[in-house]
Amino acid sequence: MFLLLVSQVFAHMALKVPCPRYNANGVKCPQIPDGESWDWTQVAPIGSADEVFQPLCKYTKPFKTPSARWKAGETVTVGFQGAAAHSGGHGEFSISYDNGKTFMVLQQELRYMFFGTPTKLTNTPRKLKYSIKLPENLPGSDNAVFAWTWVNASGNREFYMNCVDVQIIGKAGKITGKEITVVNYGPYTQMLPEFYGDYDTGIDIYSNARNITVTGPGNESAFVIMLNPDGAQSEDGKIDEQGNRDSDNDDTDDEGRDGEDNN
Numbered sequence: 368m369f370l371l372l373v374s375q376v377f378a379h380m381a382l383k384v385p386c387p388r389y390n391a392n393g394v395k396c397p398q399i400p401d402g403e404s405w406d407w408t409q410v411a412p413i414g415s416a417d418e419v420f421q422p423l424c425k426y427t428k429p430f431k432t433p434s435a436r437w438k439a440g441e442t443v444t445v446g447f448q449g450a451a452a453h454s455g456g457h458g459e460f461s462i463s464y465d466n467g468k469t470f471m472v473l474q475q476e477l478r479y480m481f482f483g484t485p486t487k488l489t490n491t492p493r494k495l496k497y498s499i500k501l502p503e504n505l506p507g508s509d510n511a512v513f514a515w516t517w518v519n520a521s522g523n524r525e526f527y528m529n530c531v532d533v534q535i536i537g538k539a540g541k542i543t544g545k546e547i548t549v550v551n552y553g554p555y556t557q558m559l560p561e562f563y564g565d566y567d568t569g570i571d572i573y574s575n576a577r578n579i580t581v582t583g584p585g586n587e588s589a590f591v592i593m594l595n596p597d598g599a600q601s602e603d604g605k606i607d608e609q610g611n612r613d614s615d616n617d618d619t620d621d622e623g624r625d626g627e628d629n630n
């Protein structure tokens with residue numbers, strides 16, 4: 368009983384690379400906005416089916432500079448921390464051009480987020496690294512927000528979200544895609560029950576999400592910066608290895624700040 372309680376409070380999942388807003392375990396994080404604090408509980412959900420704990424993105428103020436510089440059309444890699452993958456569930460990677468008010472889905476990871484393939488009831492993640500192909504026509508912006516969201520397959524009905532401030536190198540323009548799906552986030556959103564092995568649970572909500580169009584201002588001047596193509600991508604090699612993980616191996620935040628281990 369005690370162990371169950373501990374795992375529910377401390378052992379969830381979070382994006383780690385590139386650094387989401389205020390993640391104390393994040394890799395190469397930018398400067399935090401004045402008056403804000405680093406977050407040691409980044410892995411916690413932002414809400415449950417009953418209650419909203421934190422706003423979308425967890426934090427609404429962006430970092431002083433972007434955590435990553437991505438180019439339209441390229442494939443980017445993101446990495447996660449955490450040791451409670453709740454048997455998978457539905458994940459999405461999305462992008463916002465209005466500081467988190469509207470999110471368009473870039474890629475869905477339905478059914479088996481953190482596993483990649485069918486899994487039994489387990490908290491031990493098998494996949495902590497994801498590649499996302501950015502559309503060629505993804506609009507450019509110096510202030511885009513990349514989001515990861517997740518609804519867990521087993522355990523408390525929770526909704527997870529981390530946001531990364533990113534610079535997207537691209538042209539001015541618009542793009543149409545699915546709107547982000549938000550469930551299990553307070554009593555006014557739809558409730559997805561525990562999957563109990565039925566990984567099609569709620570799948571229609573994700574598939575039938577309406578299309579939205581988002582617009583970015585472009586940043587032609589930023590192409591000059593690409594003369595230095597390293598920058599925010601250079602930490603790729605530090606992302607946790609994917610593949611089978613021992614159940615006792617939860618050492619996923621070794622490059623983070625010194626302090627308590629809260630994955």
Ligand SMILES: [Cu+2]
Pocket residue numbers: 374375378379380451453522
């Ligand atoms: Cu959890």
